[in-house]
Amino acid sequence: MKISVIGTGYVGLVSGACLAERGHQVTCVDIRPEVVLEINAGRPPIHEVGLENLLRSARDKGLLSATTDAKPAILDSDVTLICVGTPTVDGRMDVSQIVAAAEEVGAALANKRGYHVVAVKSTVLPGTTEGPVKAAIESHCGRRVGDGWGLCMNPEFLREGRAVEDFRVPDRIVVGATDPITAEVFLRVYAGFTCPKLITTPRTAEMIKYVSNSLLATMISFSNEIGNICSAVPGVDARSVWKGVHLDRRLTPINGQVGGPAGVTEYLWHGLGFGGSCFPKDVAALRSFGRTVGEQTRMLDAVLDINADQPLRMVALLEKELSLAGKNVAVLGLAFKPGTDDLRESPALPLVAELRRKGAKVLVHDPIAMPHAKRRTEFRDVVFAENWADALRKSDACCLVTAWPEYREIQPADFSRLMARSLVIDGRGVFEPAAMVEAGVVWRGVGYTPEST
Numbered sequence: 001m002k003i004s005v006i007g008t009g010y011v012g013l014v015s016g017a018c019l020a021e022r023g024h025q026v027t028c029v030d031i032r033p034e035v036v037l038e039i040n041a042g043r044p045p046i047h048e049v050g051l052e053n054l055l056r057s058a059r060d061k062g063l064l065s066a067t068t069d070a071k072p073a074i075l076d077s078d079v080t081l082i083c084v085g086t087p088t089v090d091g092r093m094d095v096s097q098i099v100a101a102a103e104e105v106g107a108a109l110a111n112k113r114g115y116h117v118v119a120v121k122s123t124v125l126p127g128t129t130e131g132p133v134k135a136a137i138e139s140h141c142g143r144r145v146g147d148g149w150g151l152c153m154n155p156e157f158l159r160e161g162r163a164v165e166d167f168r169v170p171d172r173i174v175v176g177a178t179d180p181i182t183a184e185v186f187l188r189v190y191a192g193f194t195c196p197k198l199i200t201t202p203r204t205a206e207m208i209k210y211v212s213n214s215l216l217a218t219m220i221s222f223s224n225e226i227g228n229i230c231s232a233v234p235g236v237d238a239r240s241v242w243k244g245v246h247l248d249r250r251l252t253p254i255n256g257q258v259g260g261p262a263g264v265t266e267y268l269w270h271g272l273g274f275g276g277s278c279f280p281k282d283v284a285a286l287r288s289f290g291r292t293v294g295e296q297t298r299m300l301d302a303v304l305d306i307n308a309d310q311p312l313r314m315v316a317l318l319e320k321e322l323s324l325a326g327k328n329v330a331v332l333g334l335a336f337k338p339g340t341d342d343l344r345e346s347p348a349l350p351l352v353a354e355l356r357r358k359g360a361k362v363l364v365h366d367p368i369a370m371p372h373a374k375r376r377t378e379f380r381d382v383v384f385a386e387n388w389a390d391a392l393r394k395s396d397a398c399c400l401v402t403a404w405p406e407y408r409e410i411q412p413a414d415f416s417r418l419m420a421r422s423l424v425i426d427g428r429g430v431f432e433p434a435a436m437v438e439a440g441v442v443w444r445g446v447g448y449t450p451e452s453t
Helices: 010-021 033-040 051-060 070-075 096-109 129-141 163-168 180-190 202-231 238-246 263-267 279-292 298-309 312-319 348-357 388-392 412-418 433-438
Strands: 002-006 025-029 064-067 079-082 116-120 149-153 173-177 197-200 328-332 361-365 397-400 423-426 442-445
Touching (some): 002 010, 002 070, 002 096, 010 025, 010 064, 010 079, 010 163, 025 070, 033 064, 051 064, 064 070, 096 116, 096 129, 116 180, 129 149, 149 180, 149 202, 173 180, 180 197, 197 202, 202 238, 202 263, 202 279, 202 298, 312 397, 312 423, 328 348, 328 388, 348 361, 361 388, 412 433, 433 442
Parallel strands (some): 002 025, 002 079, 025 064, 116 149, 173 197, 328 397, 397 423, 423 442
Antiparallel strands (some): 149 173
8 A cells, every 4th residue: 555654753764664574565755855865875863773774674665755845745645644742831732733733634635536544653542533533634635534544543562672573563453433434444454463453433442542551650669669668668669579579470470371571561660750752642642631531530639749769769768878968970871761762751850850960970871872862951051971980980970860771781890890989879779789889889779678688
């Protein structure tokens, strides 16, 4: 099929490249000329594992290109995917980008012959696809939905850092279509995928996406609340607590069954909370939506409150050991999680801000995200270290924020050797407490007490 993709962020570009890999002819549309040039050169403007090779292969085969001109891309395609941003502003979803995209699609469809399917892949609240999106397309197209064009909602379930893998091998495909013909046509996009495919209404599809993200975010905040309780109880090791929980046969197959722990167990682990482009804004938007329909959202309120407090617990642990004014503090990891350069809602942002407010000199390192960080005002006046060793050298304390694989290779002796004072606050449970203590490192972690070590 011929597919046009409006928006080339994490969702749009990964979707376009992976569909091109499946043999579809894909045209990506973006209003930023510099991004279009990068894509056409085979260089993804975002960091995502496996994306660069995939993009270059699709480009070289003539199956993927990019343009700033949406109209010919839409006219020359059978399906259009809307993949623009839907940020949350003051707890409410901002639909301006998606409405603008829908208007552009509608204007093009006014001159289109043949049936065309428009699919919303952006994360939107229930009622958005059949509300402002449909209205914008109809008003600019001059024809009602079903008259030569169909509309559906196709949520994405891609994890940043694993998006290519998730698209290639999805666990489910959800299509919320306005009518059976649209669903049938759109399913041809995924004809080669063998996972379960759920056909439902647009509003149900929209809700599935929000509930999926909110459930995982709830598990993370629940885990952090348990970890905080563990911190207050001498002799309790949160890591062992979760290992014991993970051995539940509903989470980890036993009795000779093949496989290890279910993927969901990675969300049942204490730390600094969740960040990125999805969980924070989606939980906030769902909470706001619940209130607009007259429902209390006490659990979602708690999920967000716990998540906001978690990074500042690192500062509290630091201040139990030293006064921060005038001290050098190394922060290892800026991205909200390993495998991505995304800084959106990263725990590093409030942590660095609080350290600076307390008068500390902050040194930061991240193997991928530093180019983005250097352009952000939150990191003005911090020192960017070329490597983790330079960040640690002569520092009075270290905060481990992102569990990058290379940080797991740091030996306890490295802290003792490089730091002016070997004090480590482990926000991700990366290091073994006993080994750190044996090396003379003052080690503290979220979910532990000194007696536990």
